[in-house]
Amino acid sequence: MQMDCRGLPITTSSADAAKAIDLAIKSYMDYGTTAGAGIKTALEHDPACVLALCIRGYFFLMLENKALLPRVKQTLDEIKPHLGAATKREQLHVKALEAWAAGDIMGACARWEEILTESPLDLLALKLHHTMTFYTGRSQVMRSVAASVLGEWSDKAPEYGCVQGMYAYALEECGAYDEAERWGRQAVERNPGDLWALHSVAHVLEMQGRSKEGVKWLDYTPEQWAQKNPFKAHIWWHSALFMLAQGENDRALDLYDKSLCSVNSEQYVDVSNQAALLKRIELSGVDIGDRWKALAEHSEKRIHDHMLPFRDAHFSLALAAGGSFDAARKHVESMAAFSAQGDGWRAEATRDIVIPLCEGMIAYEAGDYDKATDLFWPLRNEMSIIGGSHAQRDLFAQIMCDAAVHSSRLPVARSLLSERVLSRGTRKQNWQDYAKVLAALGETERAEAARKQAGIAHESGA
Ligand SMILES: [Fe+2]
Structure with a gap:
């Protein structure tokens, strides 16, 4: 038995394997590029190390590629003969891996919560829980679990800043912006290379319409982040959002080409960040040329994956916006078949929200704004x-x-924009659209008032 750097037992007789696991987890937390190699090293020192095998399985699943599921299954088979000798914490990790591999993300989260109750210093369990509660849209759970371990953490424990950064992000998603910014800035001070903590503060700036500060906060080049994994593209995505809000549309497009696309490779195309940015740039009135093509082509290869509803929504966005309507419809059919087969959160989210959302995006991109609006309207608060x-x-x-705004459903547009100018009132476009819709509905005075607000709004875009 060895101990990890936070004093948790690891079932292995190899000190080198335990050290390699520590380094792999540190690299994973730092969004470095050596986490996978670290686990490989750990398994060279001890091929029977259950925790190292389990982490290898987790890393496969993090790539969210259905083609990798057989390798997770193979890893679980390799674990089986050694499971009896593993600690309870390690056995729970294996159960979480099994649940996640079977698509039961809620089940995996429950196992990580179980681990964290007994072992609040299990940073890996906390990060995985944080990530998957993020992808299941459960901000309050994310906040509660991060808060529940914090009492046992202090600056004596390695990577304490990562916990501060996660708590900061959870606070932000729950709307506690001041507290979130305080925790996030403390985490960045502790470790300026902690992209998640940096990102937590960026979210506060985004939600509070502080785009000028945001551009400065995230001023990092591909050279500075050469040793960071593709998550860095998401930070550049935030940076581009700040630029768009500052009216620097050409700079945002340049960042797309030079930085966001720098993480693409033969196997991996960063569809979510790129599609979400391209669409925003397009909505800002910029001609984005043929940039949808690569994203639509890659998305078409993934239409049967359904690893995460969030990814499916972005594959559909890229297909529809790229004009690949046949593939977009096939994607919807595939999602319908997937959700009909299963139960649980993924099937439910796909059936109730993602499918009508994607059908709405197809209608929207095809110019059928009435149909799109009718499909979107019931989803707006879900x-x-x-x-x-x-x-x-x-x-x-x-x-x-x-x-x-482009449909004949003007009362719906008025309703959406009435809400939007309250939540995003710093953005000119929202007030301009609101004024246009109010004028079309004959509400002249209120339209004029909205026009005045557009004149004083300090950010561009919507
Ligand atoms: Fe973000």
Whole structure:
């Protein structure tokens, strides 16, 4: 038995294997590029190490690619003969891996919560729980669990800043912006290379319409982040959002080409961040050329994956916006078959929200704004179930507004924009659209008042 750097037991006789696991988890927390290699090293030192095998399985699943499921299954088979000798914590990790591999993300989260109750210093369990509660849209759970372990953490425990950064993000998603910013900035001070903590503060700036500060906060080049994994593209995505809000549309497009796309490879195309940014740039009135093509082509290869509802929504966005309507419809059919077969959160979120959302996006991109608005309207307050952040889901709110503004459903547009100017009143476009819709409905005075607000709003876009 060995101990990890936070004093938790690892079933292995190899000190080198335990050390390699520590380094792998550190790299994973730092969004570094050596986590996979670290686990490989641990398994070279001890091929029977249950925790190392389990982490290898987790890393496969994090890639969210259905083609990798057989390798997870193989890893679970390798674990079986050694499971009896493992600690309770390690056995729970294996149960979480089994649940996740079977698509039962809620079950996996429950196992990580079980681990954290007994072992609050299990940073891996906390991060995995944090990530998957994020992707299941459960902000309050994310906040509660991060808060529940914090009492046992202090700056004596390695990577304490990561816990501060996670708590900061959870607070932000729950709307506690001041507290979130305080925890996030403390975490960044502790470790300036902690992209998640940096990102937590960026979310606060985004939600509070502080785009000028945001551009400065996230001023990092591909060279500075050469040793960071593809999550860095999401930070650049935030940076581009701040630029768009500052009216720097060309700079945002340049960032798309030079930074966001720098993480693409033969096997991996960053569809979610890229599609979500391209659509926003397009909504800002910029000609984005043929940039949808690569995203639509890659998305078409993934239409039967259904690893996460959030990904499916973005594959559909790329297909519809790229004009690949046949593939987009096939994707919807595939989601319908998938959700009919299963139960649980993924099937429910896909059936109730993602399918009508994607059908709405197909109608919207085909110019059928009435149909799109009718499909979107019942979804408008139910979107958190597809996961992701408020900032990410805000794109769908923008698309819903744009569809309604161009439709004949003007009272729906008025209603959506009345809400939007309260939540995003710093953005000119929202007031301009509101004024246009009010004028079309004959509400002249209120239209004039909205026009004045557009004149003083300090951010561009919607
Ligand atoms: Fe984010």
